[in-house]
Amino acid sequence: MKMRKKPGAVLGIVALTAAVALSLSGCRGDSGGQGGGSASSPGITDSAITLGITTPLSGAIAGPGKCTVAGVSAYFGAVNAAGGVKFGDGKTRTVNIKSYDDAYDPQKSLANFQQMVSDNVFAATAGLGTPTNRAFRDAAISQKVPQVLVMTGDPLFSDRKQSPWQLGFVPIYQNEGAAFGKLLAKSGAQHKVAILSQNDDYGKGYVAGFKDAIKGASNISVVGEQTYEATDTSVDAQLTQLASSGADVFFNAMSITPLTIAALQKAQQIGWKPSWFLPSNTSSPTAILEPGGGSAYPGIYSVSFAKAPQSPAFAKDSDVVKFLDELKKYGNYPDMPAFPHCMWSYMVGATLEKAFQNMKEPTRDSFMTALRDIKDLKAPLMLEGTSVDTTVDGQPAVSSVVVQKYNGKGYATVENVG
Amino acid sequence: MSTAAATVRRRRVRLVLVAVVAVLLVAAPLILPAFANQTLVRIGVYAVAVLGLNIIMGYTGQVNLGQIFFVGLGAYVTAYGVNHGWNILLVFVAACAIAGVVGLLVALAAARLGGLAIAMVTIALPIVGVPLAKRLADFTGGSQGVSARFTDAPDWSGLANDQWQFYIVLVVVAGAFLLARSLVHGKYGRAFAAVRENEAVAASMGISPYRTKVLAFTIASVFGGASGFLYLAAVQYTSPETLSFGHSISLLAAMVIGGAGSIAGSLLGGAYYVLVPQLTNAIDPNLTTVSQGAILLAVLFLLPGGLVSLPRVVRRLTRRPPARRSISRPAAETSQQTTPAHRPVPDAAPEEREQTERQDGP
Numbered sequence: 001m002k003m004r005k006k007p008g009a010v011l012g013i014v015a016l017t018a019a020v021a022l023s024l025s026g027c028r029g030d031s032g033g034q035g036g037g038s039a040s041s042p043g044i045t046d047s048a049i050t051l052g053i054t055t056p057l058s059g060a061i062a063g064p065g066k067c068t069v070a071g072v073s074a075y076f077g078a079v080n081a082a083g084g085v086k087f088g089d090g091k092t093r094t095v096n097i098k099s100y101d102d103a104y105d106p107q108k109s110l111a112n113f114q115q116m117v118s119d120n121v122f123a124a125t126a127g128l129g130t131p132t133n134r135a136f137r138d139a140a141i142s143q144k145v146p147q148v149l150v151m152t153g154d155p156l157f158s159d160r161k162q163s164p165w166q167l168g169f170v171p172i173y174q175n176e177g178a179a180f181g182k183l184l185a186k187s188g189a190q191h192k193v194a195i196l197s198q199n200d201d202y203g204k205g206y207v208a209g210f211k212d213a214i215k216g217a218s219n220i221s222v223v224g225e226q227t228y229e230a231t232d233t234s235v236d237a238q239l240t241q242l243a244s245s246g247a248d249v250f251f252n253a254m255s256i257t258p259l260t261i262a263a264l265q266k267a268q269q270i271g272w273k274p275s276w277f278l279p280s281n282t283s284s285p286t287a288i289l290e291p292g293g294g295s296a297y298p299g300i301y302s303v304s305f306a307k308a309p310q311s312p313a314f315a316k317d318s319d320v321v322k323f324l325d326e327l328k329k330y331g332n333y334p335d336m337p338a339f340p341h342c343m344w345s346y347m348v349g350a351t352l353e354k355a356f357q358n359m360k361e362p363t364r365d366s367f368m369t370a371l372r373d374i375k376d377l378k379a380p381l382m383l384e385g386t387s388v389d390t391t392v393d394g395q396p397a398v399s400s401v402v403v404q405k406y407n408g409k410g411y412a413t414v415e416n417v418g
Numbered sequence: 419m420s421t422a423a424a425t426v427r428r429r430r431v432r433l434v435l436v437a438v439v440a441v442l443l444v445a446a447p448l449i450l451p452a453f454a455n456q457t458l459v460r461i462g463v464y465a466v467a468v469l470g471l472n473i474i475m476g477y478t479g480q481v482n483l484g485q486i487f488f489v490g491l492g493a494y495v496t497a498y499g500v501n502h503g504w505n506i507l508l509v510f511v512a513a514c515a516i517a518g519v520v521g522l523l524v525a526l527a528a529a530r531l532g533g534l535a536i537a538m539v540t541i542a543l544p545i546v547g548v549p550l551a552k553r554l555a556d557f558t559g560g561s562q563g564v565s566a567r568f569t570d571a572p573d574w575s576g577l578a579n580d581q582w583q584f585y586i587v588l589v590v591v592a593g594a595f596l597l598a599r600s601l602v603h604g605k606y607g608r609a610f611a612a613v614r615e616n617e618a619v620a621a622s623m624g625i626s627p628y629r630t631k632v633l634a635f636t637i638a639s640v641f642g643g644a645s646g647f648l649y650l651a652a653v654q655y656t657s658p659e660t661l662s663f664g665h666s667i668s669l670l671a672a673m674v675i676g677g678a679g680s681i682a683g684s685l686l687g688g689a690y691y692v693l694v695p696q697l698t699n700a701i702d703p704n705l706t707t708v709s710q711g712a713i714l715l716a717v718l719f720l721l722p723g724g725l726v727s728l729p730r731v732v733r734r735l736t737r738r739p740p741a742r743r744s745i746s747r748p749a750a751e752t753s754q755q756t757t758p759a760h761r762p763v764p765d766a767a768p769e770e771r772e773q774t775e776r777q778d779g780p
Contacts, residue, residue, distance in 0.1 A: 057703050057704055057706060058706050058707040059664075059707075066704070069703075099703045099704075100699050100703055101695070101698075101699055101703040101704075101706040103695075103706070104659060105659060105662075105665070106563070106653065106655060106656070106657055106659055106660060107460070107649070107653050107660065108695055110652075110653050110655075111456075111457070111460060111692070111695070111696060112699070114452070114453050114456045114457070115453065115696065115699070117452070117453065118451065118452070118453030130561075130562055130563075131561075131562070131563050131655075131657035131658075131659045132659075134562065134563055134565065134655055134657065135563075135653060135655045135657075137565075137655075138565055138567060138654050138655070139654070142570075142579070154562060156562075200552065200555070200560050200561050200562075201560060201561065201562050202561075229549070229552075229553060230549070230552060230561065231549035231552070231553075
């Protein structure tokens with residue numbers, strides 16, 4: 001009791017010292033990174049490189065978010081175990097992944113980015129979410145930190161002029177709409193198309209891609225077009241309108257799971273049974289098509305570029321077996337991946353490795369040059385007919401998708417509509 | 419007479435303290451690394467939002483679950499103004515004023531309802547706000563949000579961006595806290611307290627509970643708008659996600675943890691809002707919600723009055739020795755020398771106080 005004269009003061013001093021020490025260590029780290037070697041960028045040494053991922057690891061979007069970390073960690077876990085990546089400058093480095101939770105909050109993702117800079121992260125990658133990636137896009141540009149192969153369909157990230165330090169990974173919305181439009185135009189048969197789209201960038205992107213692809217195709221006519229708001233709870237009115245147009249193909253650019261299920265059921269009720277197109281994120285066989293009664297329609301089409309590990313067709317595929325094994329071993333993800341983001345971020349790992357192998361100097365500049373020069377890379381898990389191509393302005397790393405048709409259980413790639 | 423001298427001295431000590439803190443705050447960004455500055459900037463942003471919440475909830479006792487709506491509104495107004503090339507002062511005034519007017523309109527209706535009904539109305543704000551922000555794409559940029567940069571350091575200043583932002587935020591935060599302090603220490607503060615304790619008694623003293631509530635709510639909204647302006651100064655981007663309902667609850671938790679009904683507590687609340695996610699990220703990014711919950715519970719169990727009550731709790735724990743000292747005199751003299759700023763214990767003998775004076779005199 002007698003010893004405890006002023007614990008408050010002691011506590012204060014300890015806290016202050018800790019704070020000062022922390023900030024000083026951050027300070028030293030900064031200057032140390034710049035001083036080492038011949039102008040190598042922060043986050044890269046002769047033996048290691050550090051990548052940062054800010055993504056939702058808690059909250060409503062934590063499922064896909066965890067996948068983005070797991071996939072990259074799995075890929076580089078295996079690569080590190082085999083010795084590391086041989087970089088273009090001749091040195092072999094291991095790849096460290098630092099993950100940060102942003103809970104899909106833009107403010108937190110910016111904070112995480114600032115933390116990455118002070119943690120000496122070489123580049124931010126694979127993070128999921130449009131608002132969260134947009135929140136630190138400006139900061140990444142002004143500090144010249146790569147923010148690459150991020151999981152957003154927002155075309156802004158693939159615009160070289162506006163986003164010099166960015167590159168999106170997954171196909172932009174336009175790519176998906178265009179893939180289906182092209183196939184439809186190629187079919188040669190007469191088709192009447194009804195379009196329903198979400199009234200925002202998402203829906204508009206799909207429709208723009210689709211319309212571009214069918215431009216000049218005399219066999220395709222758009223006979224009805226409706227929109228809905230992302231906050232709507234029902235699209236029954238729009239469906240009734242579109243059904244009366246007598247369309248045999250229904251292009252539904254919808255991003256909301258329950259609405260998609262309801263739409264599948266409603267169209268059956270009113271006796272309208274066209275072929276459907278659904279975006280890749282609302283076309284899950286188990287979560288959407290089965291409850292919606294998808295097998296009642298002559299065809300449900302969607303697009304994809306990744307092999308689905310759940311699908312029996314790929315159960316023995318060597319890519320899939322290796323991927324699931326590494327995901328368990330290094331990705332801390334023992335279950336069957338429930339979201340495609342696990343596969344996508346695994347491909348991000350492969351794309352990054354390719355860029356590392358080609359970068360001539362240990363700098364961010366050199367990395368961006370190498371990353372923008374990848375063509376025809378067939379990353380593991382990619383479907384036949386798709387590849388990584390980072391050389392085209394305005395396009396993300398993966399812009400090629402293949403159209404697939406629902407066969408009652410899963411999807412299979414198709415060459416023709418009908 | 420001796421007590422008067424002590425008050426004067428205490429005031430002088432306080433003045434010196436304030437001056438030291440002011441100098442430290444002005445000098446800090448020049449010394450600290452960028453990340454520390456950026457963190458302090460974000461703390462400032464949320465401290466103002468929590469301060470507003472404290473005025474309506476902590477001081478006036480009305481539950482408000484919609485504060486984040488006003489933060490988002492201020493942020494959107496700021497983004498709109500900046501992107502249309504308005505003068506930055508005008509942008510700031512507009513962000514505060516528009517949030518204030520909306521707050522006033524909501525309060526005029528909501529304050530007529532008693533008790534929990536106000537809480538229900540305020541819940542509606544962020545719930546309506548998110549889809550509204552998505553639909554009014556011409557103003558808000560839709561679901562992709564809108565960027566606006568106006569806090570890059572000008573060339574003449576020779577400062578880095580984070581330092582420049584720090585000073586902008588510092589000016590607004592200091593102004594907000596000084597205003598709030600005067601407000602709650604003056605006649606309105608007493609009116610707020612009266613309404614919080616008992617509306618019938620307040621009415622009998624000639625204080626209209628309705629008008630007081632409307633006033634407190636409007637002021638809280640103005641602070642929310644100011645916080646939104648700062649949000650954009652710090653983050654330079656806003657989207658419908660900014661005003662999602664969950665953040666409103668986090669703000670509320672931050673206010674309670676900082677200390678309800680306390681100006682300094684608002685600052686601590688802002689620090690909590692920003693630092694705890696950073697801390698839990700450092701522990702394990704996969705367990706952020708769990709560790710945040712654990713920290714929340716720990717603070718509320720150990721310090722039910724919020725972080726601001728920490729010195730009080732520490733003082734209570736350290737007061738026991740002085741109580742014994744008044745019995746055994748010699749021990750008291752030695753410890754008195756080591757703690758000159760020690761506040762006189764109420765039950766201590768008057769000679770003891772005189773003794774202190776004499777010791778400090780020459």
